[in-house]
Amino acid sequence: MNRRDVLKLGGLGLCGVGTLDLIRAQAVAAASNAKAKHMIVCWLGGGPPHTDMFDMKPNASEEYRGIFKPIQTNVVGLQVGELLPQLAARADKYTVIRSVTTDNKPGDHARAPLYWNTGNPRLPTGTDAYPMYGSVVSKLRPGPAELPTFAVLDEIDVHTHNELSSSFIGPAYSPFIMNPMKDKDAVTKMLTPQLEMPAFDKNADLLKLLDTKLRRLDKQDEVVAGLDQNQQTAFNLLRSPKLRQALDISREPVKSIERFTRNKPTKAKYPIGDPLHFLLARRLVEAGVPVVHFNLGYWDWHGDNFTAGKQQIPMFDSGLAALLDDLEMRGLLDSTIVLALGEMGRKPKIDNPKAAGAGRDHWDYAQFVIAAGGGFNRGCVVGATDKLGERVTDKFYKVESFGRTLYHLLGIDPDTVVNTPANRPVKLIVEDAPIIKEAIA
């Protein structure tokens, strides 16, 4: 935040009175009674089939219901697909939301991921680049200095990749995108000192000796002061073992790891993602990272919906179940939002149901969101779809409502005003929309 921003904000605050201080004060006041201190987003890029997973329609005809049978969960009245036995046994830990959709505006894989992950109808071009939730947290409620506030494992989304990483609030709040499970991942390596600690410290000492010429500007110039502050933070991050230890899976007991990987298919039709990202997300949150987001493979099953389902859904089931168990056991679930969702559902009517590689098309009018922890209800279902699973019939909410609910739980006022590059003051979630009160405890 430089001086110009301060002035901009000061002049253009909410209803003309808000100054930056006021906004900060609001944000901080809200944060202090925030339920959620962390958020983990398991992004199912491409759009998982809602009627095969969390919105079963056993009474629909065969060309709709497909081959997967429903099973009873430990919550009365809630059934899930048979490939989700572990999550069925833990349905009392999460809320199933069946009534938030993009309603086809803006739908498709190029646009819906941008909408869902920002809470605003961001488009690839032609609109302002609204920030992701984690970027906003980085700006308004950053975490511990020696850790990144917003980490992305592997990539944000399977179709738009990391297009969402940059936003109009600037690269300083972009996510740390890394894949510690890949040997050659440059960013992960960047988080570990390239030199052994004594050598690094010696170099840092030499740097201090040589970096004196503009030092006197530290106190008077925000560019230099910012540089200095960032350097200190970055070096703290390198010196602190916290992040490295969190990313070091070898510190995890083998038995523990096995809970995440047990259903990992050896052969798969589509990219499946890495189930260890559930574990890494937990380890990062445990270390103190506020927001972790990862894409879990490819869920755009136009063909082989049922083959892919058999391969990928069980892995998702065990991964998410283990994550919920771990967070619960560590007393972190109440302060950590855990989400699992994609940008759409899949078409309840199967294409060529008789064909070997039967698939389901895109479906923007119904889908599921799994939301646990951080103030979300336990053992709860919000909304309903019609008897085929095609349209929302109860408690329809827009994506804006979903976004506002997240900010609400994270203790950030969704009406906080930020300025776009064109100097237009906008709220974090531009459109007014009610929060999903049925979903929160």
Next chain:
Amino acid sequence: MLVRALSFLVLLAVPGFARAQGTPIPSLRGIGQASQVDTPIPSLRGIGQASPTDTPSYQRHVAALFSKFGCNGGTCHGAVKGQAGFRLALFGGDPAGDHARLIREFGARRLNFSDPNASLLLMKATGQADHGGGVRLRAGSAEYEVLRKWIAAGAVADDAARSRLKELRVSPTETVTKPGETYRLKVEARFADNTTEDVTAFCSFESLDRTVANVDDSGKVTGIGVGDAGLMVRYRAHPAAARVIVPQAATTALPDVKPNNFIDTHVLAKLKRLNLAPAAVCDDATFLRRVHLDVTGELPTPDQVRAFLADAAADKRAKKIDELLTKPGHADLWALKFCDLLKAADFGVYADALSLEADAPRFQAWIRARLGENTPYDVFVERILLATSKEGRSMEEYAAEVKALFEGYSPGRPDLEIYSKRRTLDLFWQRRGSDGVTGTLQVAHAFLGLRLECAQCHRHPHDNWQQEDLLDFANFFMRVRTVGFGGDNEKKFPDAAAFYKKFNDDAKALEADVKKRKERTTAKDAEAITDAFKAETAAMEKRAKMMPEVARRIMQAECRLLPPGKDAKVTSTLGTRESKTYRLLGESEGVAVPADRDPREFVVAWMRKPDNPFFAKAIVNRVWAHYHGRGIIDPPDNLSAFNPATHPELLKELCDGFVKSKYDLRWLHRTILNSRTYQQSSTPAEGSATDRANYAYFPVRRLPAEVLLDAMNTATGTTEKMDMKYQHWPDEMTAVQVPFMPKNPFVAFVLENFGRPRRNAAVQCDCERDGSGSIFQVLTMANHPRMWEKIKEPTGRVAKLAKATSDESSKIDELFLATLSRLPSEAERDACVRFLKVAATTEKGLQSVMWSLVNTREFLLQH
């Protein structure tokens, strides 16, 4: 109290404002010349003095209060659907409609004539009834009384014509004050009926720099800290500006500093008024590094530094400036800047055979060629704005050019040379979103420094532009054909359709030939087929694939003028508006455009008028901002009456000189670079450190993404392969030269994280290039594996130096020259030599020194 007339600043009063009044530009000259003996505390008692009764006027008072209290803001009742059932036109755009809604809606509860105090309007504003916007008004306050009296008198909307604003005067216009001291601004309005009224109580006030002074709702200014600040006054939607100066408390006499040129005269005069001492002139090494990076985007080499330091000539700085301005790097750097500004990225709509890979480099090559030739800026802009694809040539000649361009998309990219020889840049108009009203926004932003996006939907909240200003201006560009597939294009453009058919037919014939030739190569006597024959077949096949592309580009993307008939129109949540008028920005009269003329010519002719209020100013201000980190008007792309210049006389003299030089960009660069102001040290003189906007010292800024990466390469003696062979890029290319984001993941990572803009046509803002810092940037420079590889590169600078026979001190000297472009101090040299002595090997030690140097502020910053 001291009062100075700042007539230039006040004359900035935006022409759009004048036109909105239907009167000529109101003369604001002379304001503030009246002596400001004692400003009375603004009193609301005087209201209505100009009218026969004591009744407040809706037009003059009530509507003004809605703006003053922010009731009609976008997040309040100015929202599309209003707020809590009450809607006001956004930013007071429609007072008559607001009045109707006040009177008619909500029964009689909103305004209660029998018991005005019980009116919801007052109950809510005072917080007596629940109000989402909080308490805006104190019951019984003067403003409350105005509203109450108005309701009691029947809430009549008086004649709007009589209350049209003719002149808005704020006094005093410039005041010198001290921290803690206060004074009052007085605002007087002269209306169409020639009455004058003190409207201070109905204005909102804003200090543009609250570290210098604050101004409260009543117009009371309080000095805070040293500096100067614009004070913006708004009455209804109209601006007036004043300035406050808080000088440094006098300690010792200011040093007597000699100006290099007129820039310094203005800058030093202002500093004198502020009682701030200017910084000393920077040393030669700092100057050389600064001017190299700023003019060519490149670090000087160690030899260049040594030679410059050894040069005893008194005019060596001026000579160096002249030399650098003709270097290829200078054209490269400004091609980068203009490609950012002109959004040289959005290519390929649908079926138009345009692409980022082929066309962004052509766009860049054209810009670069013009800059290399030092084309006068007005001609440069003319050749962009008046571009057509054919440029008056026959369809045949144009078709041949398109074909040559496609053929040239091959190793060595000969198409770049072909394209850069074109007279006009038709690619500017072939970009996505370059047509219609959105295209007009880009033109206004790029060439006039104006931000008009707001006016697409509503009156600009921080400027005087209204929707009709934008639409009337957009009409000059509405005849430019929209690029992309249109079902009836073949019917509409028969000349292009003929070539479309011919080239598609050629392709089919070629395909048939290729098929026959291929059959022969697989026939029994295939041994007889020579390699030459096969190569020829392959070439024919390539051509057969290319010809339909050529055809499509000619058919769907030719930039040409359509017959008149399409009018500028915008549709938003606030409704649809259109215009048939051609009117230039800020002009009160429309222009008659004959059907046989390109309407864009009128825009260019208007831009070229020496008194054009925006054209020269926009580029002069941007070039200034490039060298000083901020514009004389800042942000530099926001020329507006609401955004006053810090040094209006300097800006005017620079603009006049630029126009007089026949828009010679190099004159502009040279003049700025030769000033003492540019050559000052970044270390402020004693007591001047608080200055931000008055050039008491050279302001530091982070090196731009591309320049920084190139500097890192030069310093370490390494290069980056861009990994763009498939797009026919050369292997060796600097980051400044890349036409779009390359595939090399490290380069892309660095450019993205250090803020290279995406050149998104939807973002009209110079701020798209991000100059801020982040932890990521530090980690990249300090700990990215690739950075370490560069430092350790076996053919790099450190490795070569380690093998050299020179002694340790001279090795250290060399590293300093290669990174910080200066020799080390004794202490620095000693520290490094000591470090080398305890290092495992000299090479390892030198690597550490290199690492330290490239992570210093001195390396990362322009200083």
